[in-house]
Amino acid sequence: MTTSSTILPAELEDLVALFDVRRTDAPTSDEARAELVAAPKFGTVFTDHMARITWRADVGWADRRIEKYGPLQMDPATAVLHYAQEIFEGLKAYKHADGSVWTFRPDLNAARFARSAHRLALPALSVDDFIGSLAALVRTDLAWVPGSSDSSLYLRPFMYASEVFLGVRPSAEVEYLVIASPVGPYFAGGVKPVSIWVADDYHRAGPGGTGAAKCGGNYAASLLPQLEAQKLGFDQVCFLDAIENLYLEELGGMNVFLVMADGSVHTPELTGSILEGVTRSSILQLAADRGHDVVERRIPLAEVAAGLADGSVKEIFACGTAAVITPVGRLAGGTFDHTLNGGEPGELTMEIRDELTDIQYGRVADRHGWLRRLA
Numbered sequence: 117m118t119t120s121s122t123i124l125p126a127e128l129e130d131l132v133a134l135f136d137v138r139r140t141d142a143p144t145s146d147e148a149r150a151e152l153v154a155a156p157k158f159g160t161v162f163t164d165h166m167a168r169i170t171w172r173a174d175v176g177w178a179d180r181r182i183e184k185y186g187p188l189q190m191d192p193a194t195a196v197l198h199y200a201q202e203i204f205e206g207l208k209a210y211k212h213a214d215g216s217v218w219t220f221r222p223d224l225n226a227a228r229f230a231r232s233a234h235r236l237a238l239p240a241l242s243v244d245d246f247i248g249s250l251a252a253l254v255r256t257d258l259a260w261v262p263g264s265s266d267s268s269l270y271l272r273p274f275m276y277a278s279e280v281f282l283g284v285r286p287s288a289e290v291e292y293l294v295i296a297s298p299v300g301p302y303f304a305g306g307v308k309p310v311s312i313w314v315a316d317d318y319h320r321a322g323p324g325g326t327g328a329a330k331c332g333g334n335y336a337a338s339l340l341p342q343l344e345a346q347k348l349g350f351d352q353v354c355f356l357d358a359i360e361n362l363y364l365e366e367l368g369g370m371n372v373f374l375v376m377a378d379g380s381v382h383t384p385e386l387t388g389s390i391l392e393g394v395t396r397s398s399i400l401q402l403a404a405d406r407g408h409d410v411v412e413r414r415i416p417l418a419e420v421a422a423g424l425a426d427g428s429v430k431e432i433f434a435c436g437t438a439a440v441i442t443p444v445g446r447l448a449g450g451t452f453d454h455t456l457n458g459g460e461p462g463e464l465t466m467e468i469r470d471e472l473t474d475i476q477y478g479r480v481a482d483r484h485g486w487l488r489r490l491a
């Protein structure tokens with residue numbers, strides 16, 4: 117079960133060896149760390165170190181290093197603060213029962229990071245540097261990887277325009293970093309369905325825009341609609357396409373799926389304004405493996421509302437790395453409001469969720485070779 121890595125250990129060693137490890141001289145004490153790792157709160161606690169690579173237009177990527185986690189000194193005229201030339205990724209490191217540490221399909225994150233970089237006119241980072249930086253950081257901060265079930269070390273690679281210049285053009289200096297945060301189960305105390313408001317007055321992305329790139333700017337644009345949905349009493353907001361305002365796209369940071377009464381599993385097709393989630397791709401595969409028809413297509417909201425009313429839409433869920441699969445217990449918009457499954461998680465929703473997390477934590481065979489060993 118733990119032999120599926122297609123990156124040979126020797127190769128990974130070579131990638132890690134490119135990083136100069138400059139350890140902090142004031143690491144968190146074993147006691148304090150154990151306390152932080154035992155009760156992690158998403159995105160608030162970070163490990164002792166971070167990975168870093170610096171890019172200059174005339175030099176390329178250089179100075180691969182692991183250094184002490186800490187504040188970045190920034191000139192007020194640093195380009196990213198003004199024009200938001202920034203991209204990021206999100207993935208997790210999972211500790212298996214034998215103590216080995218693995219990550220899930222990082223090649224897909226690396227490829228997406230390169231596509232996001234292209235769209236934001238940032239330099240592409242190689243797959244080798246992407247995976248090497250994750251492994252170098254995880255090995256340095258190995259003691260920070262939680263061992264309890266459904267806990268993990270969340271890895272956040274990101275890249276930003278660091279040149280001090282207010283002119284509008286791609287930055288000639290870029291920083292790439294990876295920070296890491298121990299995280300507990302997303303749903304402490306059991307998976308709880310969320311309520312979703314479908315926005316018809318805001319869009320997160322449009323044709324030719326940055327919707328398919330994982331960039332901070334997309335998230336900035338989703339915050340006000342999210343806030344307004346929360347004021348109406350909903351947990352999350354779902355966006356429609358920006359041309360016709362008719363078709364389901366996705367949430368601010370999660371893709372969306374429907375399970376139909378006939379057993380088929382549907383998700384919006386990638387239109388260029390939808391982010392291609394690693395979780396989305398994996399669910400399409402797992403559902404197909406189970407014999408379900410999987411359909412990527414344009415999905416009219418009106419059809420979903422009618423399907424919820426007549427029972428042809430049985431389950432809805434959202435998905436992404438952080439929460440894996442989040443059941444939707446209520447979907448509402450300007451003209452409809454439906455509770456699904458009595459507000460309980462759907463059956464197939466939970467089966468696929470369990471299977472995916474079992475693969476990630478090494479509890480079942482990794483038949484697709486999705487896991488990569490980091491340490």
Ligand SMILES: *Cc1c(COP(=O)(O)O)cnc(C)c1O
Pocket residue numbers: 206330366367368369370371391392393394395396435436437438
């Ligand atoms: C990151 C993200 C997702 C989920 O992608 P995963 O690779 O599954 O984590 C979905 N939608 C948006 C907008 C995202 O930024």
